[in-house]
Amino acid sequence: MDALILTCGTGGGHNAAGHAVEEELIRRGHSATVLNPFTLTENGISSVIDNTYISIAKNAPHLFGLIYCLGEGVSRLPIPSPVYLLNGTMCSAMESYLSSHSYDVVIMSHLFPAEILTNMKRRGMKIPKTVFVATDYTCIPFTSEIDCDIYVIPAAELKDEYVRRGVPEERIYPLGIPVGHDFSVDTDKSAIRRRLGLDDDRRYILVSGGSMGAGKLETVVELLSEHYEGHPVTLIVVCGSNEKLYEKLTAEYGGKNIILERTDRMADYMAACDLFITKPGGLSSTEAAVSGTPVIHITPIPGCESHNMRFFEAHGMSIAVPYPRRQLISACDILEDEAARDAMTENQHRVIRRDAACEICDLIESDLGRAPEEGTETAFA
Numbered sequence: 001m002d003a004l005i006l007t008c009g010t011g012g013g014h015n016a017a018g019h020a021v022e023e024e025l026i027r028r029g030h031s032a033t034v035l036n037p038f039t040l041t042e043n044g045i046s047s048v049i050d051n052t053y054i055s056i057a058k059n060a061p062h063l064f065g066l067i068y069c070l071g072e073g074v075s076r077l078p079i080p081s082p083v084y085l086l087n088g089t090m091c092s093a094m095e096s097y098l099s100s101h102s103y104d105v106v107i108m109s110h111l112f113p114a115e116i117l118t119n120m121k122r123r124g125m126k127i128p129k130t131v132f133v134a135t136d137y138t139c140i141p142f143t144s145e146i147d148c149d150i151y152v153i154p155a156a157e158l159k160d161e162y163v164r165r166g167v168p169e170e171r172i173y174p175l176g177i178p179v180g181h182d183f184s185v186d187t188d189k190s191a192i193r194r195r196l197g198l199d200d201d202r203r204y205i206l207v208s209g210g211s212m213g214a215g216k217l218e219t220v221v222e223l224l225s226e227h228y229e230g231h232p233v234t235l236i237v238v239c240g241s242n243e244k245l246y247e248k249l250t251a252e253y254g255g256k257n258i259i260l261e262r263t264d265r266m267a268d269y270m271a272a273c274d275l276f277i278t279k280p281g282g283l284s285s286t287e288a289a290v291s292g293t294p295v296i297h298i299t300p301i302p303g304c305e306s307h308n309m310r311f312f313e314a315h316g317m318s319i320a321v322p323y324p325r326r327q328l329i330s331a332c333d334i335l336e337d338e339a340a341r342d343a344m345t346e347n348q349h350r351v352i353r354r355d356a357a358c359e360i361c362d363l364i365e366s367d368l369g370r371a372p373e374e375g376t377e378t379a380f381a
Contacts, residue, residue, distance in 0.1 A: 001030040001368060004103040004128070006037050006113035012210060012240070013283030017109040017135050020178035024357040027181075028365075033103075037113050040093040069303075071141035075165075084145045087115035095125050104368055105129045107360075114146040121147055131364060135177055136282035138307035139165050150367065152176075152360055154282070155311075155351070175360055176353030177286040182267035184290050184354045192272045196265070201232065203335060206273040206293070208238040208266075209245075210281045216299045217245060220277060220324050225253055227329050234258060236269055267291060275335050277328075280309040280318070286356075289317055289348035294341045296331050298324050316347040 003025055007018040018034050025032040074081050094116050106128050108114045114132045121127055132148040134140070137158065144165040151167055153159065156174040163169050190200050198204060205224065209217045217237065224235055235257040239246040243261070250259045263269065270276060270291040278284055280297040285308055288295045295318035297309045312318040319334065321327045334340050353359065 001025070001105065001365070002101075002103050003030060003032045003364070004098075004101070004106045005032055005034045006106060006108045006110070006117075007034060008036055008038065008110040008112050010110070010112075011281065013135050013281050014110040016180065016283050016287075017133060017178050018107070020180050020357045021107055021109070021133070021360055023181060024178070024361045028361060030361075033101075035097075037090055037094055037097075037116055040097055041090070066302075075141040075144055081142055081145060083112075083142050084115050084119070087112050088119040090116045091120050091123060091125065095120060098127065103128045105131060105364055107131045107133060107364070108148070109133045109135055111140060111142055111146065114148055115142070118146045118148070129368065131360070133178065133360065136304040136308055137311035138304055139167075140304050143167065150363065152356075152363075154286070173363060175363065176356030177282060178357035178360055179283065179287045179290050180267065181357070183270065183287045185267075187271060189272060192268050196268055196272055198234075198272055203231075203233045203275075204236055204273040205233065205332075205335070206236045206238070206269050206276045206278075208240070208276070208278045208284065209242070210240060210279055210284055216324060217242075218248065220298065220328065221249055221253055221257070223324060223328055224332070225257065227332070233335070236260065236273060238263055238266070238269070274341070275332070280305045280312065282308050285312055285318070286352060289352040290354045292345040292348060294334060294344045295319070296321055296328070296334075298322070298328065315351045317344060317351060 005018045005022055007014045009015065022032040022034050071083070106117060108117065108131065114130070117127055117130050130148040131150040131152065132146060133152045134154060137154050139158065139161045143162065144167070149171065151162065151172045152175050153162060153172055154174070154177050159169065159172050159174060162172055193200055207217060207220055217239070221235060221237055235253070237249055237257060238260045239249065240262055246259060246261050253259065266287070270288055270293045273293060275296065276288050276293045277296045277298060278288070280300045282304065285295065285297070295312065297312060297318045298321050300306045300309045300322065309318070309320050313320040319331045321331045334344070
């Protein structure tokens with residue numbers, strides 16, 4: 001099987017989900033290519049889209065929330081949205097790319113590529129089988145505009161929401177959000193800490209604002225550093241692409257805590273830590289649940305992250321702290337409550353699919369009639 005995985009750089013979660021599916025397909029002996037379709041043109045639109053999204057989400061989250069609400073309204077109108085029309089301008093470039101490659105299936109972990117392929121389909125252009133993989137615990141605006149053969153959603157209880165938006169029920173598969181294999185590996189915490197150079201006698205709190213370092217991390221680090229002064233607690237802060245935040249936190253708090261930029265060892269840090277404090281991105285929240293790490297959700301970017309936070313809190317999989325200065329310290333009491341942490345991780349493993357990437361690949365193989373190479377297992381050992 002030759003698979004094309006289309007994603008977009010508006011936040012790291014979509015890319016991570018796409019690469020999780022790529023990882024599993026390749027492990028099974030298939031061919032997989034990950035592509036941001038907006039890089040097919042030379043007009044720089046890819047950078048404009050990515051940078052605009054990141055700038056608004058990081059610096060003006062309430063504006064992002066307003067845009068999200070407007071999107072909710074526009075998506076209910078009986079006319080094509082500006083988003084659909086804008087993505088339609090990519091049809092020629094995408095058609096040219098597909099005509100020079102041979103793919104059996106196109107898997108999309110972002111709405112924009114799904115809009116492009118839908119435009120192509122409605123214009124009579126030839127396209128492969130299409131699979132849309134949702135990466136948030138809600139049906140996001142404009143999902144009603146796309147027309148895919150398969151819709152993979154995070155949970156069965158979200159199915160009615162998708163059906164209300166016009167998605168045919170028979171095309172919906174509640175298989176979960178795919179995460180990298182490293183997050184589902186059950187490994188001894190002490191062994192992981194030794195590998196990371198961490199002390200087995202300390203408590204560790206992992207703090208992250210996603211790939212862009214959003215979510216008032218400076219406030220969080222300030223509050224926790226003061227609260228845990230003199231206690232055997234170390235913060236591990238991942239700043240992502242936010243270089244200014246990294247430099248500031250390193251200068252002010254680096255002596256007693258671990259301040260990181262980007263890291264390719266997030267799975268290890270989650271498994272090594274006792275608590276994870278993060279904004280409620282769909283992918284990062286799922287990674288934490290798959291790894292069994294207790295979560296405190298903070299400062300959601302209004303819109304889909306608000307839905308993610310409510311979903312996790314409603315199922316006992318996280319503690320919601322929208323405003324860190326008011327509630328964060330009391331929420332961190334869970335660090336000393338082993339029973340509460342165990343109950344949270346039990347809920348995570350009860351609700352969240354740990355094998356979503358495998359299930360998605362099983363579905364695609366079954367649908368296309370393309371089994372993996374002989375002797376290849378269908379799930380990670």
